[in-house]
Amino acid sequence: MRLALVIPCFNEEGTLPRLLERLRAVLPGITSEFEVVFVDDGSTDGTLGELRAIHATDPRFRYLALSRNFGKESAMLAGLSHARGDAVAILDADLQHPPELLRDMIQLLEQGYEQVVARRRNRTGDPVLRKAFTRLFYRLLNRMVDVEIPDGLGDFRLLSRKAVDALLALGEYNRFSKGLFSWIGFDTAVVDFDVARREGGGGSRWTFRRLLDYGIDGVVSFNNRPLRLAIHVGALSTLFAFGYAAWVLISALVQGNPVPGYVTTVCGVLVFGGLQLLVLGVIGEYLGRIYYETKRRPHFLVKELSPVPEAAPVPAESRRAAS
Known part of the structure; x- marks a missing residue:
């Protein structure tokens, strides 16, 4: 099974060396055929330079740089549209999503599941107000939307090629990925994990206002x-x-x-x-x-793209989604 990882990055210059160390230790033990697609979402630090250096030392670690900051939703879509694996995983660059969990997730995918989702066991470290708001948000959201979006299920997941192609076929501009993951359906398995400390320190970039806007997006994106x-x-x-x-x-x-x-x-x-x-x-x-x-504007514009070997062309569905 060819495995691809999609990792959105925004100002992750300080976390990339540690992330690369973990990935190089984990991925060869899972599969001999893998690639990592870093998506630089308009970083203002040295993230892009780090990604160029990483790709120069190991072509399996690819990157694409967007022309500006389009947001995580667009960055994930960009990565999915350029990933060539039979299975594609999405995880954050701050190492709160442990790469070691991919071994168990792949085993479930090989059992016939099309999606394997990592679920947070706890919200340790989150402010009390944010925890309360999150619980309230999911209760209200699931009462209003047409699909079920359980609390604790985030973007950390492993998708089969069938699930990836289904996501890429959804051409809507206003994308709410948590809802889209649920909307496409397919057999889904869940694995629990403990959230690690954010690599590099610092708090979450999700302010209360951004969380509120994200909640509004979730409510109005899936029903009337x-x-x-x-x-x-x-x-x-x-x-x-x-x-x-x-x-x-x-x-x-x-x-x-x-x-x-x-x-x-x-x-x-x-x-x-x-x-x-x-x-x-x-x-x-x-x-x-x-x-x-x-x-009908594109979801993202690519400024720079690492070379893709001719022996492994990008799937046609991915090329159409990227255009």
Whole structure:
């Protein structure tokens, strides 16, 4: 089995030597035919120079450099579109995803599974607020989307060529990989692992705002339920408004017309104005996604690509996805 690894990199100059050491120790014991595809996602440090040096010493460690920072979703797609293995693994460059786990994952893939996903046993090191937000996010997400996205399942996974080709066939611009992995289906196995410390130190690059935006992407990428929810909220608000108007009318007929209440008027305007803005925001989010989809821009642009041996051409499906 030819094994390919896809590793997105963004400013990983300090972690690459340790990662390379681990990969060289693990991969030869798993298979004699492997390649590693590093994707430099517009790094501003010396990551690209390190990748050039690595490829010069061992052509099995390939790289492609994107023209700018397109984000991890695009970097993963770029790597998948250039990976040539019968099985393709995705893992991070900071060594929180242990390469040693690939041995067990390949054994499961050889048993007939098309996806083998690594699941975090714990969230040690994450702030308390982030843990609570993550649990809440997955609960709400799975109530709203059309596919199941379990908590703890990330991008660290091993895919068969059939699963990779299925992902590459999905041409949508707004990509939410966790949902896409679940959407393609196929038989899936799960292995548990403990998250290691982030190599090179430092905290996560995922700020609360980025996590919130990522959550919104997950919700609106796989269903139209927020639009339905907006309709329901609008209907309930309308019923409440008619009910309140009827109560005011009856009160005026029975008790006379009191002095108009300033607080009631202001609260009503603020509440219904806020609901209108919320509904418009939901509609605008979907409209914006349609706008981006109609542009049909490429997901990424490649600035530099390591040479590919002629003896092992890139699959046709991957070439079409890259274009």
